[in-house]
Amino acid sequence: MEESEQLKKIKAGDVRTASRLIRNLEDEIPEAKNALKRIFLHTGKAHVVxxxxxxxxxxxxxxxxxxxxxRKKGDTVGVLAVDPTSPFTGGAILGDRIRMQKHAEDSGVFVRSLATRGALGGLSKAVGDAVHVLDVMGKNLILIETVGAGQQEVDIINHSHTVIVVLVPGMGDDIQAIKAGxxxxxxxxxxxxxxxxxANKLYNELVAMLNMAHxxxxxxxxxxxxxxxxxxAVSFAQSVDKLAATVADHYRCLEETGLLGDRMKRKAMVELGESLRDAILSPILKEMTQSGEMDLFVEKLLKKEADPYTIAEEAARRYLK
Ligand SMILES: Nc1nc2c(ncn2[C@@H]2O[C@H](COP(=O)(O)OP(=O)(O)O)[C@@H](O)[C@H]2O)c(=O)[nH]1
Ligand SMILES: [Mg+2]
Known part of the structure; x- marks a missing residue:
């Protein structure tokens, strides 16, 4: 597809074009990256949660x-599920699937799942790229669901304006266990x-913890x-409406205090860092792997005949001249 036509279609909210682009980005197809270069210039309108x-x-x-x-308020929504157990990613119980179906019919909603990828921040980058696509589709709200384990929950802040941490009473989710990160x-x-x-105990623990913040x-x-x-159903929907209103309050606070600018700046820096790493490191890794050099180095490391620091410095000198 011609690039400008692709952009036009995604801007019009075309689900198939957007889905294909996100998949191609995940598969690191070069044309997809070229498309993203254009798309980026049109991003920055969505509230990412x-x-x-x-x-x-x-x-x-x-x-x-x-x-x-x-949807009740007329906002459009994009969802990225970065959770292997999520109903969006197929690890679903039937009930969840059926529930999602009703949104699948709604053109104001776009739901995608992202596979958990391997090393070198690949997942974080995939999330960032997909957020851009959803943003250009014109979704007002972009919700990113991630499992709070490992590196992901730290990454989420680099992609979001607002972070919601979901806790449940009595799941070993006590403050001590989740404090880190x-x-x-x-x-x-x-x-x-x-x-x-x-629930009250958890509430009191959270309040006490917040009281300690200076x-x-x-x-x-x-x-x-x-x-x-x-x-x-009724009280659940009311609480969720309240959550949605609080999310909006937070965005307003970010805008009014100038913190929004700080977050955008951090997001831009992370994104540039990831793109640099991708552009510089990926070709080096690829070449070292294909030439068999990687295996040789690993062997040397295991035998303690070399150290990774010197190997990296020498490789950098060789490749970045
Ligand atoms: N009893 C009860 N079960 C819930 C509630 N919210 C979710 N669940 C159930 O908890 C399970 C996990 O929910 P899910 O939304 O998939 O959790 P996730 O892994 O955090 O995405 C599902 O079986 C839900 O039906 C709730 O408020 N009360
Ligand atoms: Mg889930």
Whole structure:
């Protein structure tokens, strides 16, 4: 497809063209990257919201309900599920699949899943690229669902304006266990399945933790929103509406305090760093692997005949002259 036609179609929200581009980007097809160069110049309009938490915390259920809440207000929504257990990625129980179906019929909603990829920040880059595509499709809200484990939850902040950390009572999700990483990145806390025992304890722990923080940038003290049983449809929808309103409040706060600019700047820096790494490192790795040099170096490292630092410095001198 001709590039400008492709851009036009994606701008018009064409699902097939956008899906194909995202898939080609994941597969690192060069034409897809060329398309992205143009697309990038048209991005930056969407409010990107990261939703992170343990598997089973109810993130996908929340995303589903948030979609409904936003659609009620006429917002368009893009969803990226970066969770191998997510219904979007096929690890679904039947009920979840059926629920998603209703959004699949809605042209104001676009849902994609991203496979968890291997080394070198490949996933983070794939997320960043896909966000651009959803943004250019004209989606007002982009929701990124990630499992809060490993590196991902740290990455999410580099792609989002607003980060929602979803916690559940009594799932070993006590503050100690999740402190590392997730606490600092939360703009909004959700206590999900808050009808369960332990919800108040979790709430009090969060409040105590927030009380210990010395300052909140922009005066934004992360709100804690309790969301009860998803099967209690009316009150669940009300809580989710409240969450959606709080997400909007956060964006307003970012705008009014100038923090939005800081976040955009950080996002741009991360993106440039990832692109540099991709442009510089990938060809070197490829050549070293294909020439068999990589195997030789690894052998030397294992025998302690060489160290990785010197090998890297020499390779850099050789390739970056
Ligand atoms: N009892 C109860 N179950 C819930 C609630 N929210 C989600 N679930 C269930 O918890 C399971 C995991 O939910 P899911 O949204 O897939 O969690 P995720 O792994 O964080 O995306 C599913 O079986 C949901 O039906 C809730 O508020 N109450
Ligand atoms: Mg999920």
């Amino acid at each position: 990261g939703i992170t938490g343990s598997p089973g915390a109810g993130k996908s259920t929340l995303v589903d309900a948030l979609i409904t809440s936003y 997730m606490m600092e990145i939360a703009d909004i806390f959700v206590i999900n399945k808050a009808d369960r025992d332990g 300052e909140f940038p922009g005066g934004w003290r992360p709100p804690i929103i309790k969301i009860g049983n998803c099967f209690d």
